[in-house]
Amino acid sequence: MTIHPVLESSFFRITGIIVVLLAMFTFWMLLVCYGDTYTFWALAESATYVGLLSLAGFLYWYMYNYLPTFYLQLAFALLVQAIALAVVYGYLLIFGSDLLPGFSANIPLYLAFGLLCWLSLALWYHGLWQSALSESEEPEVTLPEPEESHEIIDRISVKEGARIHIIQREELLCIRACGDYVMLVTA
Structure with missing residues (x-):
């Protein structure tokens, strides 16, 4: 008390x-x-x-x-x-x-x-x-453990304007990321 x-x-x-x-x-x-x-x-x-x-x-x-x-x-x-x-x-x-x-x-x-x-x-x-x-009561800060994803995807869907493109994994040469934007370079 x-x-x-x-x-x-x-x-x-x-x-x-x-x-x-x-x-x-x-x-x-x-x-x-x-x-x-x-x-x-x-x-x-x-x-x-x-x-x-x-x-x-x-x-x-x-x-x-x-x-x-x-x-x-x-x-x-x-x-x-x-x-x-x-x-x-x-x-x-x-x-x-x-x-x-x-x-x-x-x-x-x-x-x-x-x-x-x-x-x-x-x-x-x-x-x-x-x-x-x-x-x-000091709040304990617990960060969630990142779950490792072992799933390998075969394709990536990309929206360009009103169209949606499906890019196969074998067609990708390079992925460049800058901030929120990603540039996919294909063959």
Whole structure:
């Protein structure tokens, strides 16, 4: 099993943290501006939702080989979205039931943002797996062995304009080849 790309170097770790924080900030702004959610609750929802997505995205790297078909990957993405939505709904239900109507109105926003983030992550992972696969499998160049033809022909057919000439082997004196053209010298 290959090492996770985020764990390869400190540069990738820092980049991953910055991307998660940027996604969290973007989703927070979407919830405040378009979702009409209070600032504090939008921050809490954004942190929870993006945090769960990034945790599931981190674990998706290790599950990629076990989800070979597109439909399994799609089902896993929808399951992750449903779990993240259920967690956010659960703590909104616990802390403030007056926030639930706003949450149900924001579900399309959650799904659009979450699926776009998941799609970009899945495409990045797919590209990394394909590049690793192409590096590990060097194509072997095998040239087909030329088959020796032991058949000796008695005549050669030559087309000249609309006519076809049959030249017997005994009549040939010399064959001259130049590129794609062949000159047959007969007696």
